[in-house]
Structure formats: structure tokens, C-alpha cells
Amino acid sequence: MALALSAAVAAPAMAQLDVEDQIETRQSAFTFAAWNMGKIKAQAIDGSVAYNEQQMLAAANAIASVANSGLGSLFGPGTANDKNDNTKLLPVFFDKPEKAREVAIGFAQAATKLQEVAANGGGKSALAAQFSEVGKSCKACHDEFRAE
Amino acid sequence: MALALSAAVAAPAMAQLDVEDQIETRQSAFTFAAWNMGKIKAQAIDGSVAYNEQQMLAAANAIASVANSGLGSLFGPGTANDKNDNTKLLPVFFDKPEKAREVAIGFAQAATKLQEVAANGGGKSALAAQFSEVGKSCKACHDEFRAE
Ligand code: HEC
Ligand code: HEC
Numbered sequence: 004m005a006l007a008l009s010a011a012v013a014a015p016a017m018a019q020l021d022v023e024d025q026i027e028t029r030q031s032a033f034t035f036a037a038w039n040m041g042k043i044k045a046q047a048i049d050g051s052v053a054y055n056e057q058q059m060l061a062a063a064n065a066i067a068s069v070a071n072s073g074l075g076s077l078f079g080p081g082t083a084n085d086k087n088d089n090t091k092l093l094p095v096f097f098d099k100p101e102k103a104r105e106v107a108i109g110f111a112q113a114a115t116k117l118q119e120v121a122a123n124g125g126g127k128s129a130l131a132a133q134f135s136e137v138g139k140s141c142k143a144c145h146d147e148f149r150a151e
Numbered sequence: 152m153a154l155a156l157s158a159a160v161a162a163p164a165m166a167q168l169d170v171e172d173q174i175e176t177r178q179s180a181f182t183f184a185a186w187n188m189g190k191i192k193a194q195a196i197d198g199s200v201a202y203n204e205q206q207m208l209a210a211a212n213a214i215a216s217v218a219n220s221g222l223g224s225l226f227g228p229g230t231a232n233d234k235n236d237n238t239k240l241l242p243v244f245f246d247k248p249e250k251a252r253e254v255a256i257g258f259a260q261a262a263t264k265l266q267e268v269a270a271n272g273g274g275k276s277a278l279a280a281q282f283s284e285v286g287k288s289c290k291a292c293h294d295e296f297r298a299e
Contacts, residue, residue, distance in 0.1 A: 038179075
């Protein structure tokens with residue numbers, strides 16, 4: 004379901020989690036998104052699994068739901084890898100709030116459009132094209148804010 | 152977006168992940184779902200965070216997208232805690248396929264309805280009531296198939 008973009012970058016929707024839980028939860032959100040990206044890659048790009056429109060819609064819904072879940076509340080102060088061993092978030096994240104906002108909005112926009120393409124039965128090649136846009140939005144953030 | 156229930160229990164939508172990745176991915180999916188359940192609890196049950204309809208819809212979308220993501224493909228043979236240290240899945244899961252199917256369908260139905268209530272602006276008390284149904288569907292599975 005499409006949401007206004009404001010929801011993607013809105014203030015925390017719950018009491019702030021502690022640092023460990025923020026890290027674990029954001030890693031979980033990205034792992035869940037990546038699993039669903041993998042399904043689209045297999046069916047719409049590689050063709051290694053038979054194309055199934057309903058499964059593609061479910062995968063796109065999942066990716067969009069991560070992008071629009073208010074991930075920002077999982078990137079609180081003190082959660083970067085200068086202060087924690089179990090995260091790849093670079094501390095530069097906190098020095099560049101405008102860049103962080105930009106990549107988060109880019110992800111939300113690309114993923115919401117992926118969901119629309121899948122919901123409207125856009126077909127394999129339209130889905131593949133938008134999958135590639137979503138992939139770029141993941142990479143834009145990783146290049147800037149994620150350690151190797 | 153509502154999906155036919157068949158999608159919730161459909162055959163794997165991608166080449167099967169290895170055992171470690173199945174375990175990590177299903178734990179991530181549940182962690183992501185639980186985070187979103189926490190938002191609804193805070194806003195619609197506890198009242199510890201101000202009620203925000205759009206955030207509640209985003210949370211319900213996230214929970215439904217997990218429930219309808221084909222989690223079954225992350226519960227492959229050899230992924231229970233008789234063969235792995237890093238999981239709480241009980242081996243009895245593989246002896247009771249009908250019960251497993253029943254709890255998975257229960258989760259998908261309850262979460263899809265939660266999404267409908269949130270999308271139709273059902274309001275706080277309707278959302279709270281359906282949140283409780285979803286919570287029961289989590290517990291039904293945990294009681295049967297998850298170790299302490
Ligand atoms: C807003 C920035 C941002 C966006 C957008 C983003 N990522 Fe990431 N991703 C990160 C950061 C930061 C980490 C490291 C998190 C940590 O270790 O705490 C990460 C970690 C991950 C991980 C490893 C998770 C784990 O278990 O440790 C995967 C997989 C991943 N991202 C995939 C993706 C995919 C796929 C997308 C797009 C569909 C995506 N990411 C979009 C910033 C982003
Ligand atoms: C189909 C069965 C099933 C349903 C439905 C289910 N769970 Fe679980 N859950 C499990 C199992 C099995 C595990 C253990 C997974 C593992 O360790 O491999 C688990 C683990 C978890 C975990 C720990 C994840 C981690 O990081 O190790 C949380 C939190 C959780 N579930 C919450 C929920 C919530 C909240 C819901 C409903 C919104 C839910 N579960 C629905 C079976 C289920």
C-alpha cells in the first residue's frame with residue numbers, strides 16, 4: 004500500500020529501542036528486504052525460478068514495507084561502528100543528515116514504485132527495470148554509510 | 152496488499168537457501184515483524200506513543216508482508232535445533248506438517264485482516280482488537296514449535 008513519503012522518514016513510531024536492539028532490528032529489516040530482492044532477481048532477472056506474479060507482488064510488498072517502516076528510528080545516536088563491534092554502520096552517518104535523508108527517501112521512492120509495478124501487473128521486464136532502480140538505492144546508501 | 156492465502160504457503164519462490172541462511176532469514180523476518188507489532192502495542196494498546204494512523208498502516212503492512220512472504224521456504228529439512236545450535240525451531244515441526252500449515256495460515260489470515268483494518272481507517276480500538284488476534288497467532292506457533 005503506498006504511503007506518503009513523510010511516513011518513510013517520520014519520527015520514531017515507538018519508544019526508542021536500546022542500542023543493541025536498534026542494530027539487531029535494522030540488520031533484520033535489511034536481511035528480510037534482501038531475501039525478497041533475491042526472489043525478484045531469481046524470477047525476473049536470472050530466470051532461475053519460474054516467474055510467478057503473485058510471489059513477485061508479495062516480494063515487492065515486503066521490500067516496500069521495509070522502506071516505509073520508519074527505519075530512521077533504528078539509526079539512533081551511538082549505534083555506529085566506532086562504538087559497537089557488531090555493526091557496519093559508519094559514524095559518518097551522523098555527520099551527514101541530509102545525505103542520510105536523501106538515500107532513505109530514494110529507497111522509499113524506488114521500493115514504493117516497485118510495489119506499484121508489481122501490483123499493476125507490469126510484467127517481468129517492467130519489474131526487472133524497477134528492481135534495478137531499487138538495487139541502486141540500496142547501493143547508494145551502502146557506498147556512503149556501510150563499512151566493507 | 153491482500154494476497155490469496157495460497158501465496159502464504161506456496162512453494163519456494165527462489166532457489167532454496169542453505170541451512171544457515173534459512174535460519175538467519177526467518178529470525179530476521181520475525182524480528183522485523185515483532186518490531187512492528189511493538190509499534191502497534193505502543194500506540195494502540197499502551198498509549199505510550201501518540202496514535203498515528205499512517206504509522207499504524209505502515210506497521211500493519213510490514214507484519215502482513217512477513218506473514219505473506221512464503222516463510223515456509225525458510226523452514227527446510229535440517230533447520231531445527233536438533234541439528235543446529237543457533238535456532239529455536241523444534242524438530243517436532245517436521246513431524247506435524249498439518250499443524251505447521253494451520254498456524255502459518257492462521258498468521259497470514261490474522262495479519263492480512265490487521266492490514267485491512269489499518270487501511271480502512273478502522274480506528275484505535277478496532278486495530279487493538281485485531282492486534283490481539285495476530286498476537287494469538289504468533290503464540291499458537293511458538294507454543295507448538297519454538298523452544299523456550
Ligand atoms: C538508508 C541506508 C540503507 C539503505 C537504503 C539500504 N541499506 Fe542495507 N544496510 C545499510 C547499513 C548502514 C547496513 C549495516 C547495518 C548494521 O550492521 O547495523 C546495512 C546492512 C545490510 C545487510 C546486512 C544485514 C545484516 O544481517 O547484517 C544487507 C543484506 C543489506 N543491507 C541489504 C540491503 C538491500 C537489499 C537494500 C535495498 C533493498 C538495502 N540494504 C538498503 C544501509 C542501507
Ligand atoms: C509459523 C510459526 C510462527 C509464527 C506464525 C510466528 N513465529 Fe515467531 N518464531 C517461530 C519460530 C520457529 C522461531 C524460532 C526461529 C529460529 O530460531 O530459527 C520464532 C522466533 C521469533 C522471534 C525471535 C527471532 C530471533 O531473532 O531469533 C521473535 C521476536 C518472534 N518469533 C516473534 C513473532 C511474532 C511477533 C509473530 C507474529 C507477528 C511471530 N513470531 C509469528 C515461529 C513462528
